[in-house]
Amino acid sequence: MVNSKGKQTAKAERRLVELGIELPPAPTPFGAYAESVQTGNLLYLSGMLPAVGHEPRFVGRLGKEFEVEQGREAAQIAALNALSAARKHLGSLDRVTKVVKLAVYLATEGDFFAQPKVADAASELLRDVFGEDKLPVRTVLGLASLPLGVPVVLEVVFEVEA
Template sequence: MVDRIPAPAVGAEQRLKELGITLPPPPTPFGNYVEAVRIGKLLYLSGMLPVIDRKPQVIGRLGGELTADEGRRAAEIATLSALSAIRAELGSLDRVTAIAKLGVYIATSGDFRDHPQVADGASDMLAEIFGPEMLSGRIVLGVASLPLGLPVEIELLVEVAE
């Protein structure tokens, strides 16, 4: 366990500009749920998919139709959707004070073993934008399938400034 005082995410919006990253429009639900729920200082995000404007960007399973590099790119796109959902809920990514947990679910063929490489697409994106001191614990799971035939779904739990 790492007991640390999270560094404020001041500058996350500026880092996006410096990196030349434009967030996609905030995602909208594909069912009867909401994309984000705030309880106190915690913001829980629903599963975020590699979808832009309700259009899947990558379809298939890792180790089947897709390579680990393609899965990593799907994780990056899903992370951008998550950041867009956070911004829509909070008004600014600079209000994020800590990333509490990252979950990465990967649709795989039975013998795929490069889960960490795929999940690093999400972790690396978060570290670039919020700083490496904001990295969190994570869980990475291989699953048989994900919604819409997508290869990756991420979930985030973040702490936010009041």
């Protein structure tokens, strides 16, 4: 595949292999909602948690129980879950043509101001898998608490081949 600048770009599934990333099983809902919904060429993913085996891997807030590095790890786990949910819905991540939007919600304590650094972990993973030219717009918000006490929740919108 060649991008608009004439550079060779790797397909997402091949990039996963090159990066040594094995996706976890796709997450299942923790409540009465769908993990993914497609309308037209947009795939919306519900809030992706840093859960492993349907159990939160991290419980607590950034700046209290966790520092930046643990927050980055939680964001990466949530991003891997997003990729798994997208692959399950689409059959292949190669159908993603653009990462449209990434919203990163962080449970933070008081004077924690490194939200962008934590959110970058998810953005960097998406960039590494899909390419620099597919980076999304991003919103990062610090909140008092999140579902199940997790420190990170991601919402992702993908543009996909019809």
